[in-house]
Amino acid sequence: MSFDSTIRYRRDIDGLRAVAVLAVVFFHAFPVWEPGGFIGVDIFFVISGFLISGIIFRDLEAGSFSYADFYARRIKRIFPALAVVLAACCITGWFWMQPEEYKKLGRDVISGGAFFSNLALWKETGYFDAAAETKPLLHLWSLGVEEQFYLVWPILLGLMWRRLNFLTVSLTIAVASFALNVATVNTHPGAAFYSPLSRFWELMAGSILAYLQMYHPKKRVGSENWRSSAGAGLVLAGIVLLDRTSTFPGWAAVLPVLGAFLLLSAPESWLNRAVLGNAGIRSIGLISYPLYLWHWPIFYAVSNHDLWAGAGAYGARWIALAVAYCLSAMTYLLVEKPIRFGKLKEQATIFSTAAITALILLGMSIVWTDGFSYRSRGEIAQLSQLAGKYPATEWRDHTCFLDPQQDDTRFTADCAASGHRPALFLWGDSYAAALYPGLLALQARNNFGVSQYTASACPPLMNVDFSDRPFCAEINRGILQRIAHAKPQTVLLGANWAYGQTSKNYNVNHLQDTVAALKAIGVARIVVVGPMPQWEKPMPSMLMQCASMQKMIGTNEFSRCGLVKGIEDLDRSMEKRVKSLGVWYASAYTALCNKAGCLTVINGTSVSSYDVGHLTPDASRYAVQKMATLILAH
Known part of the structure; x- marks a missing residue:
C-alpha cells in the first residue's frame, strides 16, 4: 500500500x-x-x-x-x-x-x-x-x-x-x-x-x-x-x-x-x-x-x-x-x-x-x-420578581398537552369532559393549551364540561403536510374521531396563528378543511380563537427593558413597548376569513389589547406571557373571561 x-x-x-x-x-x-x-x-x-x-x-x-x-x-x-x-x-x-x-x-x-x-x-x-x-x-x-x-x-x-x-x-x-x-x-x-x-x-x-x-x-x-x-x-x-x-x-x-x-x-x-x-x-x-x-x-x-x-x-x-x-x-x-x-x-x-x-x-x-439580580433597583427589581414560569401543571403537560415525542395514544382518560353537558372541546397547539386555565375558571362559573386535546407545534389543521412535526397529522385525525364520538356542543380551535408567516404548517387557508370536517360530523358550534399578542423578547425581560420609558407596575398595565407589529392586522384578516366560513371568531387580541397597547402586567402580580406569546394562567383567565360571550353557546 x-x-x-x-x-x-x-x-x-x-x-x-x-x-x-x-x-x-x-x-x-x-x-x-x-x-x-x-x-x-x-x-x-x-x-x-x-x-x-x-x-x-x-x-x-x-x-x-x-x-x-x-x-x-x-x-x-x-x-x-x-x-x-x-x-x-x-x-x-x-x-x-x-x-x-x-x-x-x-x-x-x-x-x-x-x-x-x-x-x-x-x-x-x-x-x-x-x-x-x-x-x-x-x-x-x-x-x-x-x-x-x-x-x-x-x-x-x-x-x-x-x-x-x-x-x-x-x-x-x-x-x-x-x-x-x-x-x-x-x-x-x-x-x-x-x-x-x-x-x-x-x-x-x-x-x-x-x-x-x-x-x-x-x-x-x-x-x-x-x-x-x-x-x-x-x-x-x-x-x-x-x-x-x-x-x-x-x-x-x-x-x-x-x-x-x-x-x-x-x-x-x-x-x-x-x-x-x-x-x-x-x-x-x-x-x-x-x-x-x-x-x-x-x-x-x-x-x-x-x-x-x-x-x-x-x-x-x-x-x-x-x-x-x-x-x-x-x-x-x-x-x-x-x-x-x-x-x-x-x-x-x-x-x-x-x-x-x-x-x-x-x-x-x-x-x-x-x-446578578442585585443590579436591579426600584421598579426594575419589582418586575424581575414577576417572571413567568412554564405552567406545566395548569396546562396538563404530557397528558392532555403532548410534547413532540408523544403520539395520539398518550392522551389520558381525564382529557375528556365526563358527565357535563353542555360540553366544550379544546383543540390546538400550545397557544390553545394556554387557554385551558381560563376555560377551567369559566367552567366553574357556568357549569359546562371542558375536554382538552392539545399538542405542541400542532395546529388544528387538516390536510397539512406535517413531515417536520412527528405525530401531528395522526394526532389531529385522532382528535377528530374523539370529537365525532363525544359530540360536544362547541369546538374551540386555537393556535399560534402568527407563526403562519414562517411555517407552512400554520397556513390558515387550511382552516376551511378543518371546519368542513367538523361540520361533516355534526358539530353545531365552531369557535376560532385568533392570534395572541406577540413580544420581541420574553417577559419580564421585555418589560424591564421598557421600564425606563414608562411606568409598568400597576393594577392592569398595557403597553406597546416591544409589541411585535402586524398581529392586529393578522387578527382582522383572520376574523374576515373565519366568518366567511360560517363559524364564530373570538379575538384574543381585542380581549388583551386597547388603545394604550396590550396587557403586560395583571394586578401588579403577574406578567401576561411567560415567554414571547404564551399566556400565563392569570392572563388566560383574564382573556377567556373577556371572550366568554363568544366562547359559550348563546
Whole structure:
C-alpha cells in the first residue's frame, strides 16, 4: 500500500472555509438571498474531518502520535477566540441585559465553554424554548458536535490502527451515523439536528477522504475539473433549494457533505486553483473561525433594534456584517496568530484552558445569582420578581398537552369532559393549551364540561403536510374521531396563528378543511380563537427593558413597548376569513389589547406571557373571561 506523507498548505481549503462561513453569515443576515445558507456548517464538518484526520494519520504512521499533543493543538486552535467572544458577551450582558436574560446567557456560556451547547439545545428543543433570536450563543452548537467527535475519534483511531481495516470500520460508523440521522429526522428532529451520533458521518466523510488521498493517492474517479464542478453544483443547490422549512439534516444533508467531499478531492482543478485559491477569498477563510464566532452575537444585538426589520434593515445588517468582519480580523491578528504561531504558543495551552475555565465559573456565578439580580433597583427589581414560569401543571403537560415525542395514544382518560353537558372541546397547539386555565375558571362559573386535546407545534389543521412535526397529522385525525364520538356542543380551535408567516404548517387557508370536517360530523358550534399578542423578547425581560420609558407596575398595565407589529392586522384578516366560513371568531387580541397597547402586567402580580406569546394562567383567565360571550353557546 502506498502512502503519501507530504503535508502542504492548500489554498483552496481556506477558500472553501470562506464559502462555508459566508453561507452561514449571509443566511443569518439576509435569509431571502441564501435560504439554505445554514449548510455552511456541514461544509465545515467535512473540512474539519479531512484536515484533523489527515494530521492524525501522518502522526500514527510515523509513530509519533500523542493524545496530549493532539488535544493541546485543539485547545490552541479553539479556545483563544472562543474565550474572547464569551468574555465580550459576559461584559456586554452585564450592562445591557436584565437579570433573567443575563441568567440565560450564563447557562449558554457554561454549555458553550464546556462544548455541550448542542446537547443543551437538544434538551430545549421543546416548543416552549425561547426563539433562536433570543440566544446570543446559539451558534456554538456546532462546536459542541465537532469537539465531541474529537473526544472519541483519536482514541478509536489509536485502538484500531494496524489492527483493523480502517475503511471497513470507518465506513460502517459513517453509514450507521447517517442511517440514524435519516431514521430520526422526522420523528425526533431535535435529536437528528443536535445529536453528535447523527452528525458524525459528516466529519467521517472528510476523514475517509483524507485516508484515501494518503493511502490510495493514484486512485481517482473522473477528472478533477469534473469533481470540483459537481461539488460546487451540489453546494450551490443546497444553498438555493433548501430553506428553514426543509427536513434537515436527513437526506438533504448529502448535498453539502458530498459537495464538500468532491471539492476537497480536486485540489488541482481549475475551480479550486483559480476561484477557491484566490487571495481575496482565502483572506476570509483565514478568519472564518472568529467570523463564525462573532457574527451571531452581533446579529443578536442588532436584531433587538427596530432597524433590523424596518426601513433601514439592509443598512443595519451591512453595518453589523462590517463590525463582525473587523472584530474577526482583529481576533485573528491579535489573538489567534500570536497564540498559535508566535512567542506565546508554548504557554498557550495552559492560559487558554485557564481562560475558558474562568469563563465557565463566571457563567455558573451568573446562574447562581439569578443574573446578578442585585443590579436591579426600584421598579426594575419589582418586575424581575414577576417572571413567568412554564405552567406545566395548569396546562396538563404530557397528558392532555403532548410534547413532540408523544403520539395520539398518550392522551389520558381525564382529557375528556365526563358527565357535563353542555360540553366544550379544546383543540390546538400550545397557544390553545394556554387557554385551558381560563376555560377551567369559566367552567366553574357556568357549569359546562371542558375536554382538552392539545399538542405542541400542532395546529388544528387538516390536510397539512406535517413531515417536520412527528405525530401531528395522526394526532389531529385522532382528535377528530374523539370529537365525532363525544359530540360536544362547541369546538374551540386555537393556535399560534402568527407563526403562519414562517411555517407552512400554520397556513390558515387550511382552516376551511378543518371546519368542513367538523361540520361533516355534526358539530353545531365552531369557535376560532385568533392570534395572541406577540413580544420581541420574553417577559419580564421585555418589560424591564421598557421600564425606563414608562411606568409598568400597576393594577392592569398595557403597553406597546416591544409589541411585535402586524398581529392586529393578522387578527382582522383572520376574523374576515373565519366568518366567511360560517363559524364564530373570538379575538384574543381585542380581549388583551386597547388603545394604550396590550396587557403586560395583571394586578401588579403577574406578567401576561411567560415567554414571547404564551399566556400565563392569570392572563388566560383574564382573556377567556373577556371572550366568554363568544366562547359559550348563546
